[in-house]
Amino acid sequence: MDCPEGLFYTKTHEWVKKEGDNKARIGITSHAQSELGDVVYVELPDLDRIVKAGTACTVVESVKAAYDIYAPVSGKVIETNSELENNPQLVNEDPYGKGWFSIIEMENPQELTKLLSNKDYEELCQSK
Amino acid sequence: MADKDKKTPLYDVHVNLRAKIVDYHGYLMPLEYSRIISEHRSVRNNAGLFDISHMGEIIVEGKGATELVQKIITNDISNLPDHKAAYSPICDEEGGILDDIIVFKYNLDKYMLVINCGNIKKDNKWISKFKSDNVNINDASNQISLLAVQGPKSKEVIRLALGDECSVLSHFHFMEVTVGEMQLTVSRTGYTGEDGFEIFVDNSHCVDLWKMLLEKGKDIDLKPAGLGARDTLRLEAGYLLYGNDIDDYITPLEAGIGWTVKFDKTDFIGKDSLLRLKKFGLKRMFVAFKMRDKGIPRTDNEITHNNNVVGKVTSGTFSPSLDIGIGFGYVLKRFAEHKSLVNIRIRGTDYPAQIVDTPFITLDRER
Structure with missing residues (x-):
């Protein structure tokens, strides 16, 4: 299982990388991209949008269907990955790197403690 | 759906190929082996191998076979040569599409109807309603498997695997052939828009046939392809999918397949309703x-x-x-x-x- 250490994970297969004091870079896990199949479109949130943890903030479309991606933390969207517009397959090719979705300025960085470690997340995926 | 988790003879083969398995009308079928887009491209550029054993087969046999088939389908097969297939809807009295099928004519007394897997029970029940004593209807869906080789290089695969004669079949024609111990019905048909073949085989030889085709197709890079690619391929080709694009509430006239409704032929089920619809407009x-x-x-x-x-x-x-x-x-x-x-x-x-x-x-x- 390919889940880098040091990232936070959700049960809904998103990852979070804490950057600085209150910024969170988010994306979906390798397990998630593999389940989705070929990603052909990513609908990213508008900049400055306020998102709440656990609510849908991005849509990923594979050939087969559209899937909601949930905000792992609450806050304001301050950056999105414009590369995905022309190269949505980056989500498949490099889910933890070039396939990132957005950066959220966290309202409450304490929310991160509620998320899963890579070990917990791996266990979750294997128990399925 | 009463039947759940049904498997084709190739289920274990798909699992070993690490296919993503999905439920399709009660059948556990391969969605993709690698990725849909690469499998799609294999079929468009080269050739792909599909397990479509979920499809149903009804054998209609006897002196009254032609009459029965003509009654239940909207298309006209009276001039269809032996060993040729034809596409047709089956309609109810209101003209609603009960199924869209391929009719394989062996001769005047024997037909095979290839039907959608979600409609197997419904079709059997429906067709039995109109049968006379001089016809036998045999649902062979659980005995017959079906593989499809599709793509510009499928002809080469078929030539190597099944011989020259099969590889030069004309579009929509079919033949019976024995290869080793396998008795096959091979047709030049498909659901991808590419040149291609479909091969009917007894369940007992299905895995052997799959392996043999992959082996013979190795040099031209024949790749397994799943239902995901089958769907993108059929959509690009403009083919309807029963349950999505057509169903009991849609008539062939509305569905853009009015060419399959032959009002000039002898009476068929749904004719009056379809004539009325045609007259009053869609x-x-x-x-x-x-x-x-x-x-x-x-x-x-x-x-x-x-x-x-x-x-x-x-x-x-x-x-x-x-x-x-x-x-x-x-x-x-x-x-x-x-x-x-x-x-x-x-x-x-x-x-x-x-x-x-x-x-x-x-x-x-x-x-």
């Missing part, structure tokens, strides 16, 4: 559309025009060949006739789409 019509730019249409998206809902999407996907969203749906007749620019409402946003003719792509099919 309200809605089938259309194929291509997104102008962004947006991937999906089943049940609304089709709008100037903010009014004018129809509904029945199938939609991302087209790997065109690199854009494509779909099918039904719209109010005037929008279909004028080939209007419409919108597809996706998650509350309207995205422009152009109504187009099918197929979406140029198919270079060898006949």
